[in-house]
Amino acid sequence: MQNIRVGIAGYGNLGRGVELALSQCPDMELIGIFTRRPPETIQPAGKGIKVIPISEAETMKDEIDVMILCGGSATDLPQQGPQLAKLFNTIDSFDTHAKIPEYFDIMDQTSRKAGRISIISVGWDPGLFSVHRMMSEAILPNGKSYTFWGKGVSQGHSDAIRRIKGVKNAKQYTIPIEEAVNKVRIGANPDLTTREKHLRDCYVVAEEGADLAAIEREIKTMPNYFAEYETRVNFISEEEFKRDHSAMPHGGFVIHSGITGNNNKNIIEFSLKLDSNPEFTASVLAAYARAAWRMYKEGQTGAKTVFDVPPAYLSPKSGAELRQTLL
Amino acid sequence: MQNIRVGIAGYGNLGRGVELALSQCPDMELIGIFTRRPPETIQPAGKGIKVIPISEAETMKDEIDVMILCGGSATDLPQQGPQLAKLFNTIDSFDTHAKIPEYFDIMDQTSRKAGRISIISVGWDPGLFSVHRMMSEAILPNGKSYTFWGKGVSQGHSDAIRRIKGVKNAKQYTIPIEEAVNKVRIGANPDLTTREKHLRDCYVVAEEGADLAAIEREIKTMPNYFAEYETRVNFISEEEFKRDHSAMPHGGFVIHSGITGNNNKNIIEFSLKLDSNPEFTASVLAAYARAAWRMYKEGQTGAKTVFDVPPAYLSPKSGAELRQTLL
Numbered sequence: 001m002q003n004i005r006v007g008i009a010g011y012g013n014l015g016r017g018v019e020l021a022l023s024q025c026p027d028m029e030l031i032g033i034f035t036r037r038p039p040e041t042i043q044p045a046g047k048g049i050k051v052i053p054i055s056e057a058e059t060m061k062d063e064i065d066v067m068i069l070c071g072g073s074a075t076d077l078p079q080q081g082p083q084l085a086k087l088f089n090t091i092d093s094f095d096t097h098a099k100i101p102e103y104f105d106i107m108d109q110t111s112r113k114a115g116r117i118s119i120i121s122v123g124w125d126p127g128l129f130s131v132h133r134m135m136s137e138a139i140l141p142n143g144k145s146y147t148f149w150g151k152g153v154s155q156g157h158s159d160a161i162r163r164i165k166g167v168k169n170a171k172q173y174t175i176p177i178e179e180a181v182n183k184v185r186i187g188a189n190p191d192l193t194t195r196e197k198h199l200r201d202c203y204v205v206a207e208e209g210a211d212l213a214a215i216e217r218e219i220k221t222m223p224n225y226f227a228e229y230e231t232r233v234n235f236i237s238e239e240e241f242k243r244d245h246s247a248m249p250h251g252g253f254v255i256h257s258g259i260t261g262n263n264n265k266n267i268i269e270f271s272l273k274l275d276s277n278p279e280f281t282a283s284v285l286a287a288y289a290r291a292a293w294r295m296y297k298e299g300q301t302g303a304k305t306v307f308d309v310p311p312a313y314l315s316p317k318s319g320a321e322l323r324q325t326l327l
Numbered sequence: 328m329q330n331i332r333v334g335i336a337g338y339g340n341l342g343r344g345v346e347l348a349l350s351q352c353p354d355m356e357l358i359g360i361f362t363r364r365p366p367e368t369i370q371p372a373g374k375g376i377k378v379i380p381i382s383e384a385e386t387m388k389d390e391i392d393v394m395i396l397c398g399g400s401a402t403d404l405p406q407q408g409p410q411l412a413k414l415f416n417t418i419d420s421f422d423t424h425a426k427i428p429e430y431f432d433i434m435d436q437t438s439r440k441a442g443r444i445s446i447i448s449v450g451w452d453p454g455l456f457s458v459h460r461m462m463s464e465a466i467l468p469n470g471k472s473y474t475f476w477g478k479g480v481s482q483g484h485s486d487a488i489r490r491i492k493g494v495k496n497a498k499q500y501t502i503p504i505e506e507a508v509n510k511v512r513i514g515a516n517p518d519l520t521t522r523e524k525h526l527r528d529c530y531v532v533a534e535e536g537a538d539l540a541a542i543e544r545e546i547k548t549m550p551n552y553f554a555e556y557e558t559r560v561n562f563i564s565e566e567e568f569k570r571d572h573s574a575m576p577h578g579g580f581v582i583h584s585g586i587t588g589n590n591n592k593n594i595i596e597f598s599l600k601l602d603s604n605p606e607f608t609a610s611v612l613a614a615y616a617r618a619a620w621r622m623y624k625e626g627q628t629g630a631k632t633v634f635d636v637p638p639a640y641l642s643p644k645s646g647a648e649l650r651q652t653l654l
Contacts, residue, residue, distance in 0.1 A: 020588035024468050101651050121654055128462075130654045131638050135455075137653070138614045138641035140607075141351050260610055261347035264602035271598075275591035280467075283587055287465045307639035307649050311458050314465035322634050324428050326464070327448055327457045 003029040004293045005063060006286075009054060009084060010070035011035050011042050013248070014093065017282025018068050019045050025286055027316045031064055054080075061087050065296075066289040068092075070282075078103065085110040085118045089296050091289045093123040093281060100126070108303035117296045119304045122288045123281040124272055125149070129254050131306050132270040136256030140266060143258020146184045148176035148197060152250025152277060160225045161202055164218050166210030169238070171245045173201040176252070177230075187257035187265040199230040205241050250277035287314040330356040331620045332390060333613075336381060336411060337397035338362050338369050340575070341420065344609025345395050346372050352613055354643040358391055381407075388414050392623075393616040395419075397609075405430065412437040412445045416623050418616045420450040420608060427453070435630035444623045446631045449615045450608040451599055452476070456581050458633050459597040463583030467593060470585020473511045475503035475524060479577025479604060487552045488529055491545050493537030496565070498572045500528040503579070504557075514584035514592045526557040532568045577604035614641040 006022060008015045011033050022030045023046065032050035035042055039051040052060065057067075067088035071077050073096045084090055085107055094103050100121055111118040121127065125147070133145045154174050161170035180197050183190045202219055206212055216233045219226055236244075253271035260266055274280045288306070291313035295304065312322055333349060335342045338360050349357045350373065359377035362369055366378040379387065384394075394415035398404050400423045411417055412434055421430050427448055438445040448454065452474070460472045481501050488497035507524050510517045529546055533539055543560045546553055563571075580598035587593055601607045615633070618640035622631065639649055 017588060024587075097654070100654055101647065104650055126654045134649060134653045135614075135638050135641055138617075138638075138643075139610050258610075260351075260603055260606035261344060262603075262606075264606050266602060266607045266610075267600040269596075269598045269600075271596045273594040273596075275593060276587055276589070279587035279589070279591050280593045283466050283585075283593075287462075290465075305646075305650060305654055307646070307654070308637050310635050310637050311462050311465075312634035314462055316465075319632075319634070320428065322461060323431055323632060326461045327424070327427055327453045327632055327634070 005031045005065045007064040007067040009034045013278035015070035017279040021283040021286040082110045089116045089292050090118040094121045112302040119292050132254040136268045140258025144189045145256040149252040150174040168207050169205040171203045175199050184255045194228045202233045248277045250274050332358045332392045334391040334394040336361040340605035342397035344606040348610040348613040409437045416443045416619045417445040421448045439629040446619050459581040463595045467585025471516045472583040474581050476579040477501035495534050496532040498530045502526050511582045521555045529560045575604045577601050
């Protein structure tokens with residue numbers, strides 16, 4: 001059987017992760033990396049991988065079975081998504097929760113018109129966590145779901161700190177508050193405020209002579225990002241920052257507690273502990289790219305989400321093999 | 328929209344659990360309970376529920392959308408499965424792992440010929456645990472999965488003890504060994520023997536004057552059931568048994584640890600903590616009954632497993648609603 005031919009659009013942390021993930025999938029083949037940057041500035045991890053200006057994507061229309069979009073949700077995907085969905089089956093990790101319905105609609109129209117399929121919002125949240133929230137609620141409708149994130153780096157919050165005057169570098173860790181997690185784990189179904197669920201731990205490298213008290217105040221009072229949370233600010237040196245805060249760990253858990261029949265409590269928990277958030281997200285994208293190709297070959301078109309994908313489609317194994325070895 | 332009309336075949340712990348689960352599903356309606364016993368000996372939990380001899384199931388062919396089979400895997404399902412799959416869309420919890428491929432084939436032929444759908448081996452293991460083993464392996468192919476069961480009652484092992492001469496009653500708890508679990512949770516990917524993974528804790532009520540040492544020896548040396556495990560035997564009184572060992576808790580976890588890209592470790596864990604094993608299993612069956620009906624209405628026929636069911640089909644909510652609230 002011919003390998004699934006994959007393209008990567010965007011070569012940041014996530015795109016590099018996809019390249020590495022594909023190297024673990026013997027049924028998939030990376031055809032090329034598409035970029036807005038000058039192609040010669042890109043150094044793929046693998047030898048002989050083509051780097052192609054994204055403006056020339058159309059010329060590769062018949063050589064790519066699935067394009068994995070690795071741009072950001074704020075500005076890249078809203079523009080690149082519909083553009084590339086005209087030409088390719090696509091997978092993306094669009095994660096601006098509030099705008100998902102709108103993004104779904106435009107991707108759905110575009111893919112349907114092109115006779116292609118696009119699976120949006122793939123990753124772990126949205127993505128695997130969503131599948132768990134959904135399945136848990138369907139199985140135990142008389143119950144409640146909680147999602148906790150961390151310990152892990154929030155890119156958005158780190159960026160927000162870096163935009164403050166006097167800040168040279170910063171990293172923000174989201175940390176679930178253990179007391180809240182424990183209450184949820186025993187099925188107490190507590191009502192938890194934002195402040196009770198997570199704390200925000202910030203590591204900041206300040207510029208020389210900067211007003212540290214002012215920076216700390218500005219972080220702690222920043223609306224939507226920090227004001228609603230218990231926030232800790234730690235000033236550290238550039239060396240400490242490089243030594244202790246270069247990795248991109250993340251994780252979290254979805255806990256659903258529900259009552260069956262005669263007042264019996266049942267708890268479903270799904271958790272992730274990731275050394276590398278982008279590499280793991282990339283691995284999820286690669287598996288769903290496999291699913292997209294199968295669904296497309298079956299004649300399905302339009303936008304889909306993780307909710308629409310039968311688990312078997314993520315695996316290179318046959319149905320009989322899966323039933324025999326994993327059921 | 329018309330409710331999904333459901334039948335229950337077999338009214339033991341699982342059948343009773345399904346009745347209770349359906350009462351939490353506003354889009355589903357219990358039409359009748361089918362039994363081999365004299366119908367007048369069955370007392371459904373709900374008022375006005377019809378109890379029908381299973382031999383008359385055919386007369387209800389057009390009144391039931393999905394039949395949930397609640398018999399056991401050893402003798403009931405191999406016989407009732409194919410019989411009822413000729414007449415109805417079916418869901419069952421067939422769990423004799425080694426015989427799944429064979430059972431799948433006969434259910435597939437039968438359902439396909441009848442133009443119906445049958446989802447086999449639904450529950451939590453096989454079932455939800457299978458989905459996790461499968462998805463984890465697809466996402467992190469360079470990794471290893473471990474399944475631990477318990478703490479929970481094993482019906483089969485409890486039965487095996489009860490068959491020993493001099494035993495009046497018995498309950499066996501399977502308990503995961505913490506040291507092994509902890510090794511797996513940190514991603515050490517250990518090689519574990521059967522003995523290192525679980526211990527078997529037995530609570531036995533002996534008949535008056537029975538030879539306790541002989542019973543203990545017979546339990547601990549029973550091949551396949553106990554000989555391969557660390558086994559503890561506790562003799563207790565009938566009162567203690569009734570007071571402390573009447574519930575049917577269970578649970579367990581699937582832990583997959585896999586390496587991405589630059590030697591980064593990522594751990595996926597799914598766990599269940601169930602006060603009532605049969606009620607939870609029944610809730611899973613009810614949700615998959617909903618999925619079976621949708622797949623049947625789409626024109627799908629033949630046998631399916633949890634691997635073939637898109638998560639969205641388990642929920643009564645629309646795609647738009649799911650995307651807006653749970654993605």
